Amino acid sequence: MAGLYIHIPFCASRCIYCGFYSTTRHSMRRKYIETLCREIAMRHDYLHEPIHTIYIGGGTPSLLDEEQLTLLFTNIDYTAATEITIECNPDDITPQYASMINRLPINRVSMGAQTFNDSRLRFIRRRHSSNDIELAVKLLRDAGTANISIDLMYSFPGETMDEWQNDIDHALALGVEHLSAYSLMFEENTPLHLMLTEGRIKETEEELSAAMYYALIDRLTSAGYEHYEISNFALSGYRSQHNSSYWNATPYMGIGAAAHSFDITSRQWNVPDIDSYMAAVSRGELPMEHEELDMDTRYNDTVMLRLRTCEGINLNALADDFGNKYRNACLNSARRYIDDGMLKHTDDGRLRLTRRGLFVSDMIMSDMMMV
Numbered sequence: 097m098a099g100l101y102i103h104i105p106f107c108a109s110r111c112i113y114c115g116f117y118s119t120t121r122h123s124m125r126r127k128y129i130e131t132l133c134r135e136i137a138m139r140h141d142y143l144h145e146p147i148h149t150i151y152i153g154g155g156t157p158s159l160l161d162e163e164q165l166t167l168l169f170t171n172i173d174y175t176a177a178t179e180i181t182i183e184c185n186p187d188d189i190t191p192q193y194a195s196m197i198n199r200l201p202i203n204r205v206s207m208g209a210q211t212f213n214d215s216r217l218r219f220i221r222r223r224h225s226s227n228d229i230e231l232a233v234k235l236l237r238d239a240g241t242a243n244i245s246i247d248l249m250y251s252f253p254g255e256t257m258d259e260w261q262n263d264i265d266h267a268l269a270l271g272v273e274h275l276s277a278y279s280l281m282f283e284e285n286t287p288l289h290l291m292l293t294e295g296r297i298k299e300t301e302e303e304l305s306a307a308m309y310y311a312l313i314d315r316l317t318s319a320g321y322e323h324y325e326i327s328n329f330a331l332s333g334y335r336s337q338h339n340s341s342y343w344n345a346t347p348y349m350g351i352g353a354a355a356h357s358f359d360i361t362s363r364q365w366n367v368p369d370i371d372s373y374m375a376a377v378s379r380g381e382l383p384m385e386h387e388e389l390d391m392d393t394r395y396n397d398t399v400m401l402r403l404r405t406c407e408g409i410n411l412n413a414l415a416d417d418f419g420n421k422y423r424n425a426c427l428n429s430a431r432r433y434i435d436d437g438m439l440k441h442t443d444d445g446r447l448r449l450t451r452r453g454l455f456v457s458d459m460i461m462s463d464m465m466m467v
């Protein structure tokens with residue numbers, strides 16, 4: 097099994113917190129899609145297994161029209177794919193767009209809702225309103241989309257617990273199959289980060305941020321969602337197959353400017369610039385950097401990715417893949433967190449984050465890395 101990620105680096109406008117690579121120049125969209133098709137052809141032998149999941153992410157893939165998306169699918173062998181996701185902005189979903197999605201091979205929509213608080217949506221420069229989110233879900237449902245995910249954010253400057261609970265209420269009322277929720281990050285070189293460094297906004301106190309995270313877990317699990325990864329929740333049978341394959345170290349090929357690829361023993365990343373990307377591919381070159389992964393790096397990736405999941409690290413599988421030296425190192429570095437109640441060493445030979453460990457997972461993972 098393998099995954100295909102397709103990066104669409106166009107946005108109608110830039111949100112103030114976003115550190116992803118994207119551009120608001122749209123005139124080159126058609127040419128960019130043609131370049132993606134060419135890259136797919138050039139790399140047809142990168143994956144040695146059938147494509148099991150496809151994720152069209154961005155940027156804002158819902159800026160693409162039917163002709164552009166059809167051209168893309170014409171150049172992909174998706175016959176073995178069981179999950180094909182497109183990221184959409186709620187305000188792009190019209191009745192026509194929702195029907196178009198269901199005419200294409202797409203069977204999952206992931207929407208960046210972020211919050212249902214309209215003044216906060218304006219503050220972070222999202223283009224949609226709370227009503228747009230509700231309408232988009234309804235339109236998608238009416239058109240036949242049976243698998244919808246939304247992204248939420250919390251720990252906005254000045255956000256109260258009541259406001260966050262209100263966002264959770266709204267999210268639950270939508271009845272979507274999948275939810276991802278992230279604490280607001282202050283990425284360098286973003287307008288939001290500048291506001292922070294200039295003292296115009298303040299970060300949420302860690303105690304409140306932790307309380308918001310645990311409220312999210314409690315509310316969503318009570319409502320029947322499985323908390324299957326640090327930031328991800330799904331109704332039964334609706335885990336994200338594509339993202340799960342990242343956490344399970346399944347090979348994937350990333351197409352497009354700034355896209356990353358992984359084939360177990362190495363990773364590659366395309367140049368994060370549309371012009372350089374398109375110029376190189378048109379010359380028949382792959383504009384990518386390449387890194388062979390040594391044993392320590394592969395071990396570190398495995399620990400970091402597996403610990404994010406509710407299954408945790410399977411110590412026997414770790415010994416099979418890396419040898420007993422790595423298994424023992426893993427257990428030794430975990431010991432103090434097991435003693436502190438932040439990790440659990442289970443009877444079936446796994447290491448899992450406990451409820452207490454979930455909020456400080458970054459610190460635990462970084463302490464468990466081989467340096």
Ligand code: SF4
Pocket residue numbers: 106107109110111114115116118154155156185208
């Ligand atoms: S958050 Fe999404 S829509 Fe906003 S700038 Fe980033 S990629 Fe574009």
